[in-house]
Amino acid sequence: MSKVLLDMSMSLDGFVAGPNGEDGGLHDWFFSPAGAEAVDESVRNTGAILIGRRTYDQGDRLGGFAHSPYAVEHFVLTHGAPERPARGEMRFTFVTDGIESAVERAKVAAGERNVAVGGGASIAQQCLKAGLVDEIQVHLVPALLGRGIRLFEHLGDGKIGLETTRVVDAPGVTHLMYRVVEEG
């Protein structure tokens, strides 16, 4: 059965992007030789990717999907599909009937592999609040950005208990893997 893995890079002060969505150096590790092993593992284990509309628009505008090593179907949670198709070869499915539906459809596409929730912060928060996340991988980048878009906020009052399942320190990033163990 497919698992839902929240999989994002975050600065030590909790940001996944700068104030205007800029990268802030948070993905330098991903494109560095030192990151290759972690990226290869992720590509092997990922059967579908779930992203938000802003992440889609930004990736499409900047041509970011052309550099993605993930060839799997991308599910985009949105209020309405874009007017023109995305550039490039990546397969996108636009889901307009909510986060549960988006996760369900991504799971079917992923088969035995993971659904990776790749951002932005809003869709990650929606998945966490709805109790849809099985595992969290944070690629913790050693920097304090000072301001930007926070990953973990707007989660409500309930505590979410985690269990650390793996810690891998690599040049320029620490990969932290957690299993969600309790909510409420």
Added chain:
Amino acid sequence: MSKVLLDMSMSLDGFVAGPNGEDGGLHDWFFSPAGAEAVDESVRNTGAILIGRRTYDQGDRLGGFAHSPYAVEHFVLTHGAPERPARGEMRFTFVTDGIESAVERAKVAAGERNVAVGGGASIAQQCLKAGLVDEIQVHLVPALLGRGIRLFEHLGDGKIGLETTRVVDAPGVTHLMYRVVEEG
């Protein structure tokens, strides 16, 4: 020469305490057998402790200082010294002329050992903004508290670059050590 080490426990979502200053389980590791090695090392390396007034008041009210393994002088940044002395044996010095003065006096007391900035979030932020922090140790606790007092906020626009110097995964906590390498 004494170094200033920001040394605090933090949840994965960035909180050092609950909304009303409650512990939230963030220091369970500190009092567990599995935490003994990290605590022993910290006690050996710490020559003085710098805390804020709220942390002092809370520790004094709850009797927390009676359980502290740190026998060194505690410097308390405050607008005015409390009316009655603290309970217990711990030595407190109340500094009323600002963060730079508090750090300077703590460094003199610490000698060759570290000044540990032990919280709360406000004094940590003041030290970071003033460029007074040499190293940061975050004891990252696997939980999403949902709300509480954030460690890394109100830092302004400048990015602070860090270098990861050590990562130690232990039961219930991951100890992350960083060196401050650039600011601005």
